[in-house]
Amino acid sequence: MTAPGTPAFDDWRVTLKARLLVVVSVLALWVVGIETKLVYLQIFQHADLLGRAERQQERTQASPAKRGDILDRRGRVLAASADADSIIAVPTAIVGATEAANRLCGALGDCDDKDRRALAEKLGQRRAFAYVRRQVTPDQARRVADLHLDGIGSIKESKRFYPNKELAAHLLGWVGVDNRGLGGIEYAYDPQIRGKAGTILIHTDARHQAFSRFERPPTSGSTLELTIDEYLQHIAERELHAGVVQNRAAGGTAIIMNPHTGEILAMANEPTFNPNAYREFDDDERRNRAVQDLYEPGSTFKVVTASAAIEEKVVPIDTMIDTSPGVLHIAGRSKPVTEASHHNYQVLSFSDVIIRSSNIGAVKIGFRVGTERLSRYVARFGFGRPASPDFPGESPGIVWDAAKWTESALASVSMGYQIGVTPLQMVTAVSSVANGGELIEPRAVRAVYRDNRRYAVQPKVVRRTVSADTAAALTGIMEGVVANPHGTAKKAQIPGYPIAGKTGTAAKLVNGRYSTSDYNASFVGFIPSRNPAVAIIVVTDSPRTWPATGGAVSAPVFKRIAEATIRYLGVGPTINPTPAVFVARRDGRSGAPTRRADSDDPVVSLAADGPSGTVPDLRGLSAREAVRKLVKLGMSARVSGDGFVVSQEPVAGAPIEGEGLCRLVLDRWPSRHDLGAGRP
Structure with missing residues (x-):
């Protein structure tokens, strides 16, 4: 037996110590590893792990x-x-x-x-x-x-x-x-x-x-x-559709515009579509022809040629122009310029060139005006650029660079060919004649309501096209287009109302050649001519009746739209008007009408989109309309006066409390102050 304290007796202690050292080393390495991992996760992976946790624990939905x-x-x-x-x-x-x-x-x-x-x-x-x-x-x-x-x-x-x-x-x-x-x-x-x-x-x-x-x-x-009026829009669409069906046309456009403000009162296209189910219609039906379709305007463009001649004083209005023998040969032009139906008008006055729509007369006027001046007036009247920012996808039109105009090109432009325009551009240009010579930007937005305030859009005068004297002289000539026995738009006549306008009939380009069967027939004019309420254009695409002219196809549509429009706007006749009859009131009340035909500011509910449980804006509504609206909200009404709501208690936007009683004060003539409260 080995004595205590000998080396053999201490072997187990050495072994245990070695094993403990190994275990401690392993534990130390394990702790270091854990700490390293924690440092890595907490510092280097912190942002990523935090984002993953948020994605797992938080869900964001758009409202x-x-x-x-x-x-x-x-x-x-x-x-x-x-x-x-x-x-x-x-x-x-x-x-x-x-x-x-x-x-x-x-x-x-x-x-x-x-x-x-x-x-x-x-x-x-x-x-x-x-x-x-x-x-x-x-x-x-x-x-x-x-x-x-x-x-x-x-x-x-x-x-x-x-x-x-x-x-x-x-x-x-x-x-x-x-x-x-x-x-x-x-x-x-x-x-x-x-x-x-x-x-x-x-x-x-x-x-x-x-x-x-x-x-x-x-x-x-x-x-x-x-700016559009629902009723006038209905009239324009109804009459345009009737005209397209009657003439078996491929389509058409009609625009009603206020020539003094540029407001579009109606814009109709045929064919049309239902935006509630827009997927069921193709691109052709959804296309806004009024601003996207280009056409050669034909004789309606002679208004621009005549304006340039009068304004620049190169062709006096009393000038006589020889159009004989009804054919005009131009160097470099494969076909001569001829009159419609091969007429020979012989010698015409400046006015008769426009009234009878003489192509040769317009070309000779264009030659006197010259390329530089005519191209300048083409730009002045707004052709070659979009007319308004309110219409996405609007075509700027096609206008050749004046440097590339040949004698043949000058002749074509003078009578409305070799230039592409939209119906909106054409009615805007003629509106500048109607208002005395100012080109006003057409617009479809009248006001924006934001934060319970109304921000009106003001008319924008782009530039002056011609002087007031030139506009007046041209208006007189355009009146003859409708009223003169030799005029091309006799079917646009409305008894009691002078109308200034111009017809246009232009062959369509089909496969690079002018068609002998497909035409764009148009008429543009304004009524009453000396103090116009509206300017209207009607363009009919490829009518299948004969004659397929602007005077025979589009002028009657213009007449029907214009008749309904002036009746709706309350515009009385200016030629031999019926004497007014006045009747005295015995109740001592004002003889003012109940509502104006076209008030400056419409009555629009500014609180209509407010949170539920609030009182709606009832101002401007009739008693029946106001009560019906309150009943839908479970409220009752106490009404005093007669006419239309001019004030209410509680005010619009207030929470509905208690019994839900709303007191309404009515009057026959709402003042601008009452209806305009809360507007700038």
């Missing part, structure tokens, strides 16, 4: 804003938004994607085999969210809800509605399912109308159950008040 309404000049709604159901799915929670797709298609009721397969594929993906169908009808939403399918639900989205369907469709445009404007005014003013989306922040636990919710509400878009 779409409500688009502002679009109104006509009298406050009537042309476009509005309302909540619609969209069917959504959580594919990860769906068992049996094919069966779910079949049941959903059965509830929707309009799926084909392709739609069914696409839906089954979408539901079979491992995704947290997917749209099944956006903005469905209430019946479809109810049928889907009745299925009680796991992973299938619905959310509310804003959908655009156009209560008048096709009315002013090309001007208004349309809105896609993402609440963005895709055409017309909806597109041009989309940033203002769309508003600003809100945000919903949802916190979830480890089981993805929501336990808190924070919301930043959306900001509603601005309301637009357009």
Whole structure:
């Protein structure tokens, strides 16, 4: 036996010490590793891990804003938004994607085999969210809800509605399912109308159950008040459609414009479409011909040629022009210039050149004006550039560089060929003659309502085209186009009203050649000629009746539109007018009319889009309309006076409290102060 204290006796201590050292070393390395990993995660991976945690624990959803309404000049709604159901799915929670797709298609009721397969594929993906169908009808939403399918639900989205369907469709445009404007005014003013989306922040636990919710509400878009009048728009569309059908034409355009302010009162196109179902129509039907279609204006452009000649004093109005023998040969031109129907007008006065629409006479006037001066007046009247910023996709037209004009080109432009214009450009140019020589920018927006205030859009004078004397002289000549027995627009005559206008008939270019069967027949004019209320243009594309001229095809449409317009605007006859009859009132009240035909400021509810539970703006409404609106909100009314609402208590926007009683004061003649409260 080995004695205590010997080396053999201490071997186990050495072994234990070595083992402890190994264990401690391993533990130390493990701790260092853990610390290193923690440092790496806390410092180098901190931002990434924090973002992943937020994505797992927080869910952000956009809260779409409500688009502002679009109104006509009298406050009537042309476009509005309302909540619609969209069917959504959580594919990860769906068992049996094919069966779910079949049941959903059965509830929707309009799926084909392709739609069914696409839906089954979408539901079979491992995704947290997917749209099944956006903005469905209430019946479809109810049928889907009745299925009680796991992973299938619905959310509310804003959908655009156009209560008048096709009315002013090309001007208004349309809105896609993402609440963005895709055409017309909806597109041009989309940033203002769309508003600003809100945000919903949802916190979830480890089981993805929501336990808190924070919301930043959306900001509603601005309301637009357009210059058009709903009734006049209806008249223009009705008469244009009748003219296109009667003449078996391919299409057409009609525009009613205030020549003094540039306001577009109506803009009609044929064919048209329903913006509520814009996908069902092709691009040709959705095209705004009034601003996108180019055509050679033909004889209506002789107004520009005559204006240049009179303003520059190169051709006095009493000048006689020899148009014999009805044919004019020009060097470098393959075909001679001829008169319509091969007439020989012989010697014509300057006025008769326009009244009878002589091509040879217009060419000879153009030669005296010259290339430099005529090209300058073409630019002055606004041709070759977009007329207005209110119309997206507007064509600037086609105007050749004056340096490239040959003698043949000068002849063509003088009589309205070899130049491309839009109907809007043409009526704007003639409006400058109607208002005394100022080119005013056409516009479709009259005011913008933002933050309960009305911001009016002011007329913009672009430049002076001709002097007032030249405009007056040209107006007298254009009156003869309608009133003179030899005029080309006798079918535009309206008894009691002088009309100044000009017809145009231009062959269309088909495959690089001028057609002998397809024409653009147009008429542009203003009424009453000496104090015009409106300027109107009608362009008919490829009429199939004979004669296919502006005087035979478009002038009658102009007449019907003009008759209804001046009657609606209350414009009395100026030729042999009927004497006025005055009747004395016995009740001592003012003889002022109940409402003006066209008040300066329409009555528009500024609180219409306010939060629920608030009092609407009732000013300007009749008693019946105001009471009906209050009843829908569960309120009652106490009415005093008669006529229209001029004040209310509680005021618009106040919360509905107590019994919901609203006191209304009515008057027969709302003052501008009463109706304009809250406006700048």
